[in-house]
Amino acid sequence: MKLYANAILIIFMVSRFCFSAVPLATVNGKVITEQDLEQALEGMQEGHKKNILSDRMSREQLLMSVIEQELLVKKAVEKKFDQTDEYKRAMEGFRKKFLGELLLQKELGAKVTQKALKSYYDDHKRRYTTxxxxxxxxxxxxxxxxxxxxxxxxxxxxxxxxxxxxxxxxxxxxxxxxxxxxxxxxxxxxxxxxxxxxxxxxxxxxxxxxxxxxxxxxxxxxxxDGRKLNYDEVEYLIQNELKKQLRDDYLDELREKAKIEYSAPKK
Structure with a gap:
């Protein structure tokens, strides 16, 4: 039974990979796939992402946006803009931001469970009204x-x-x-x-x-006066609030352990 389940999982993963790799368009020989569309929506809430990818007109607009981006990038590289100081500074800024967000995701992501969310809701029920x-x-x-x-x-x-x-x-x-x-x-x-x-x-x-x-x-x-909101109605809010609280607490811990010196009086 376990072997059968594993086989089904492998088939699902392979089929998903194949679907993601299906060519949607080519730009000067570069293949644009489903994976490129998903990457363009990186950081967007899952619900919004699914709505865009499942709507024909939205998908077409997204694909056109990805194609336009490829055209711009190719032209920028031809002009060697990727070798400028502006580009290098931007990449360093992106690297710092990405690493910071990746750290928070890895360290705190597992703590945002259904149990934690419902506990947070119970602790802050007075907040959730209309x-x-x-x-x-x-x-x-x-x-x-x-x-x-x-x-x-x-x-x-x-x-x-x-x-x-x-x-x-x-x-x-x-x-x-x-x-x-x-x-x-x-x-x-x-x-x-x-x-x-x-x-x-x-x-x-x-x-x-x-x-x-x-x-x-x-x-x-x-x-x-309005009415009290049940958990299902505010789950999206609770997720954001709990993530922010965990982030703030984590940063407070880092600040306590760090040596921070200001060169001028803090306003």
Whole structure:
């Protein structure tokens, strides 16, 4: 039985390899195969990749894009652009990025299991709802500034938006006066910012909340209650969040073990 299963596996692998090697086109004698199409989509989410490869029009557009790339590369090599300093710098940058991503994939990839994903979901259930929040914020550079402004905006006569326009380090504050519109689970805010907002009631002033941008004072202008989302509805979000958490933790470990010296004061 085991021998039979192994034989089936070998046949499957061989047939897949043969399919990947089937010529789709030739460009000046160079064969373009299914494998070239898949390589062109490297880094794309599997679902999107499958949709493109299974749709006739999308496949044709992708094949044309690969052919055009081959034409450009051939011409660039003829002009010896691959021997320039710009090319060498770009290749060194690619090498560093690729090795870094490969390390993270090999070290952390096995930790993103179904068990780990469901455990992460259970630990952060309050985050996964369709609730939405109309929010305003003031961004400050230091914790001391943020604490001072937080006290002032909580005073009865305080005008939050006027203070945002005057004090916020957010470049958009001069135009929107700190108003960020509605935020929900899919909004492109950093996790610590969203976690601070989720569950807050109308009129609540939050913060200081620390992010990579600085310290935020956040005001909840309006809250629209939604429903709780089950695991299947947010699995794609959980995968991204867990991967980011694992990456951040791994980098923290590397920083602790490394000797890092700044030549100028860190801003």
């Amino acid at each position: 609730d939405s929040y109309h929010i305003q914020h003031i961004l400050l550079s230091t914790l001391e500034e943020a604490k001072e402004i937080a006290k002032k905006v909580k005073e009865p006569e305080a005008d939050f938006q006027a203070m945002a326009e005057k004090h916020s380090k957010d470049p958009s504050a001069k135009n929107n006066r700190g108003d960020l519109g509605f935020m929900d689970i899919n909004s492109p805010f950093v996790t610590s910012f969203k976690d601070a907002v989720i569950g807050a009631t109308k009129g609540k002033i939050l913060g200081p909340v620390k992010t990579a941008f600085g310290y935020h004072i956040i005001k909840i202008i309006e809250r629209k």
